[in-house]
Amino acid sequence: MDIIFPISLFLLDSCLNHLSAKLFYKYYPYEVLGFLWLMSIIKIPVLTIISQRLKHPIWIPSGLIYILTLCLSSTLYQTLRLFYSSQVPTIYLGLSNSLLNHIPPLLSCLFWNLFSPYVLLNKTDEPKSKTKEMEYFLRLLNYSRPDCLPLGGAFLFLTFALIGEVFIPYYMGRVIDILSTEYKESDFLMAMLSMAVFSITSSIFAGCRGGLFMFSLSRLTKRLRLLLFRSVVQQEISFFETTKSGEIVSRLSNDTARVSRSIAGNVNITIRMLVKCLGVYSFMFSLSWQLTLLTFISSPITWIIQKLYSSYHQDLVQKVQESIAKSSDVAKEIIESVKTVHSFAAEEEEAKRYEKSLQETHELQTRRDFVTAFYLLATRIVNLMTQVAMLLYGQYLIQSGFITSGKMVSFILYQMESGDYIRTLVHMLSEITHSAGAAQKVFQYMDRTPQVSPAGSLCPDDLHGQIEFKNVTFYYPSRLDVPVLKDISFTLHPGRVTALVGPSGGGKTTCVSLLERFYEPQEGNILLDGKPLNEYKHEYLHSKVALVAQEPILFAGSVRENIVYGCENITEEQIKEAARKAKAEDFISGMEKSYDSDVGDSGAQLSAGQKQRVALARALARNPKLLILDEASSCLDADTEQQIQQCLQNILGLSVLIIAHRLRTVQKADQIIVLKDGCLVEHGTHDELVKQKGEYYGLLQGNLLENKEVN
Numbered sequence: 001m002d003i004i005f006p007i008s009l010f011l012l013d014s015c016l017n018h019l020s021a022k023l024f025y026k027y028y029p030y031e032v033l034g035f036l037w038l039m040s041i042i043k044i045p046v047l048t049i050i051s052q053r054l055k056h057p058i059w060i061p062s063g064l065i066y067i068l069t070l071c072l073s074s075t076l077y078q079t080l081r082l083f084y085s086s087q088v089p090t091i092y093l094g095l096s097n098s099l100l101n102h103i104p105p106l107l108s109c110l111f112w113n114l115f116s117p118y119v120l121l122n123k124t125d126e127p128k129s130k131t132k133e134m135e136y137f138l139r140l141l142n143y144s145r146p147d148c149l150p151l152g153g154a155f156l157f158l159t160f161a162l163i164g165e166v167f168i169p170y171y172m173g174r175v176i177d178i179l180s181t182e183y184k185e186s187d188f189l190m191a192m193l194s195m196a197v198f199s200i201t202s203s204i205f206a207g208c209r210g211g212l213f214m215f216s217l218s219r220l221t222k223r224l225r226l227l228l229f230r231s232v233v234q235q236e237i238s239f240f241e242t243t244k245s246g247e248i249v250s251r252l253s254n255d256t257a258r259v260s261r262s263i264a265g266n267v268n269i270t271i272r273m274l275v276k277c278l279g280v281y282s283f284m285f286s287l288s289w290q291l292t293l294l295t296f297i298s299s300p301i302t303w304i305i306q307k308l309y310s311s312y313h314q315d316l317v318q319k320v321q322e323s324i325a326k327s328s329d330v331a332k333e334i335i336e337s338v339k340t341v342h343s344f345a346a347e348e349e350e351a352k353r354y355e356k357s358l359q360e361t362h363e364l365q366t367r368r369d370f371v372t373a374f375y376l377l378a379t380r381i382v383n384l385m386t387q388v389a390m391l392l393y394g395q396y397l398i399q400s401g402f403i404t405s406g407k408m409v410s411f412i413l414y415q416m417e418s419g420d421y422i423r424t425l426v427h428m429l430s431e432i433t434h435s436a437g438a439a440q441k442v443f444q445y446m447d448r449t450p451q452v453s454p455a456g457s458l459c460p461d462d463l464h465g466q467i468e469f470k471n472v473t474f475y476y477p478s479r480l481d482v483p484v485l486k487d488i489s490f491t492l493h494p495g496r497v498t499a500l501v502g503p504s505g506g507g508k509t510t511c512v513s514l515l516e517r518f519y520e521p522q523e524g525n526i527l528l529d530g531k532p533l534n535e536y537k538h539e540y541l542h543s544k545v546a547l548v549a550q551e552p553i554l555f556a557g558s559v560r561e562n563i564v565y566g567c568e569n570i571t572e573e574q575i576k577e578a579a580r581k582a583k584a585e586d587f588i589s590g591m592e593k594s595y596d597s598d599v600g601d602s603g604a605q606l607s608a609g610q611k612q613r614v615a616l617a618r619a620l621a622r623n624p625k626l627l628i629l630d631e632a633s634s635c636l637d638a639d640t641e642q643q644i645q646q647c648l649q650n651i652l653g654l655s656v657l658i659i660a661h662r663l664r665t666v667q668k669a670d671q672i673i674v675l676k677d678g679c680l681v682e683h684g685t686h687d688e689l690v691k692q693k694g695e696y697y698g699l700l701q702g703n704l705l706e707n708k709e710v711n
């Protein structure tokens with residue numbers, strides 16, 4: 001516009017020149033002014049519409065204030081010039097001013113948009129991310145409320161320490177001045193004493209500050225970790241199937257630490273640096289304003305270098321951490337499955353896999369170190385150049401008597417510190433931005449509501465334990481297109497044994513998962529004594545419905561700890577009774593420390609059959625109404641299995657749901673349910689189903705049920 005306008009006005013002006021010279025000569029200045037105002041007023045709406053309609057790079061400013069400044073400032077300037085100094089406005093001067101007016105705002109917008117932390121964080125979503133950051137920050141402050149006393153104390157000590165620290169270089173300069181001019185012992189001793197007092201007191205205060213900040217930081221980290229952990233363990237099972245465990249662990253360990261640092265650590269350092277900067281610069285100004293102005297030249301350069309470095313470096317640090325976590329995951333996986341690795345002679349292959357992940361980390365670390373080296377070089381060069389310029393000019397000031405050499409030394413000390421402070425400040429700004437990102441991740445998990453309906457409050461004293469599957473249809477959340485159970489209905493009667501059989505993948509374990517409320521059916525209902533499962537209290541339901549899985553998970557600890565797991569008020573007699581029923585008593589008593597013997601990591605010191613028996617004792621210890629045995633006796637010999645079954649049948653009112661592939665396990669069941677491809681295809685007793693010669697009979701024939709004992 002500013003190019004098209006001058007050309008057209010130049011032509012218009014040439015045409016009008018003759019006329020205006022004759023007719024409006026005495027009004028000429030006002031005529032030109034009128035043109036300029038007219039042009040400005042036309043430009044305002046045109047630029048506003050264009051800036052709203054057109055897509056433009058982010059660094060081109062488009063706000064109304066910018067447009068008003070751009071259009072009116074030059075004309076206003078010409079108007080004032082005419083009234084105060086009677087200088088005649090010219091169209092060309094007005095237009096060239098208009099063009100020049102673009103430069104400062106454009107440069108400043110370019111600068112802020114490139115280096116502002118908020119824009120760097122999210123260029124398209126600036127206002128939103130700013131409010132989010134503020135929200136996270138306020139929320140973190142809220143979590144820090146229990147630590148307000150140590151934090152308040154830390155800030156108090158911070159102030160005292162700062163006051164002491166900024167005085168030290170000043171007194172160093174004083175000492176040099178006293179030594180280089182006429183020596184007065186009293187002055188010298190006074191200066192030395194002041195320096196010593198400031199040094200010692202500021203060190204003590206700094207120590208107290210650091211200690212209190214660290215104390216609050218570790219308490220906040222602990223609080224955040226616990227809150228996050230509570231929220232994570234309450235999530236539904238499908239959350240853990242779709243989220244990598246490494247990611248959850250990383251949020252618990254790295255992100256929480258980073259987030260708490262943003263409050264206690266970063267805020268502490270930022271305030272310290274800000275106050276120090278103010279203190280140091282005011283001392284520098286009082287010593288020599290000329291030298292201070294000179295050092296200001298290097299400040300924006302230091303700022304830009306630090307800004308660029310921080311954003312690159314932080315990203316790389318993040319990537320390095322992720323890569324280290326990944327290679328640890330690989331190592332963990334290999335070590336955990338070392339038996340499989342040995343049995344397939346895959347040691348070399350696994351070493352290569354680990355090497356590949358290490359190489360990735362190494363490359364990232366090299367890149368990170370290269371960026372650091374480049375940054376150090378750049379800052380050293382800028383520092384050196386500033387110091388050379390300062391010393392050259394300082395020498396001139398000393399020789400001209402504007403400043404003493406002691407003051408010059410103080411000034412150099414302050415200047416060296418100020419560079420560090422600016423770099424730390426910029427680093428902290430980007431660190432705070434990054435911790436906002438970590439906070440977002442932490443709060444995302446913390447605020448997540450589990451995708452299963454919340455548990456109810458029912459906990460009746462008298463429970464019969466009748467379970468009813470009523471037209472249940474179910475899809476796994478990760479595979480919503482394939483139904484795993486299709487319109488299933490059956491009943492588990494109290495005190496009776498039911499067996500679920502069928503080909504692999506038929507949906508047996510899925511039925512168990514629904515009974516345990518790991519998932520919820522999309523259609524139909526599962527009722528316990530006529531009430532939907534979700535109406536029962538969480539703890540109550542899991543004490544009445546106990547599960548023993550095929551590969552039960554035991555925790556590192558003693559046998560006793562594993563049996564009482566999750567049950568608080570359980571007596572020694574109940575523990576022993578449960579172990580007796582599970583036929584585990586003999587082998588437990590034979591162990592070195594009996595019930596106090598360690599089972600090893602995940603029960604590694606026990607055999608598969610022993611693990612199954614401890615798991616069965618754990619389930620029986622809570623006195624359940626429904627016991628689910630999902631291939632829970634697959635590792636036991638026939639005799640032990642027989643004895644356990646006998647024992648379970650003698651427990652009054654206990655319903656048992658058995659999933660097994662062995663005929664001897666299921667054939668004595670009161671009812672056998674055959675599931676195939678998610679459908680209930682048959683049910684009845686062993687004899688009835690054999691007579692029917694249907695699916696169950698087919699399973700026996702096809703050896704899908706180990707039918708060594710079938711006649």
Ligand SMILES: Nc1ncnc2c1ncn2[C@@H]1O[C@H](COP(=O)(O)OP(=O)(O)OP(=O)(O)O)[C@@H](O)[C@H]1O
Pocket residue numbers: 241476478479484502503504505506507508509510511
């Ligand atoms: N977590 C899951 N996410 C998605 N699909 C699953 C999940 N678990 C099981 N499935 C699928 O659901 C179907 C039924 O699996 P389920 O484990 O219930 O069968 P099963 O009858 O117990 O088999 P098996 O006798 O081999 O233990 C299978 O096709 C399986 O692939």
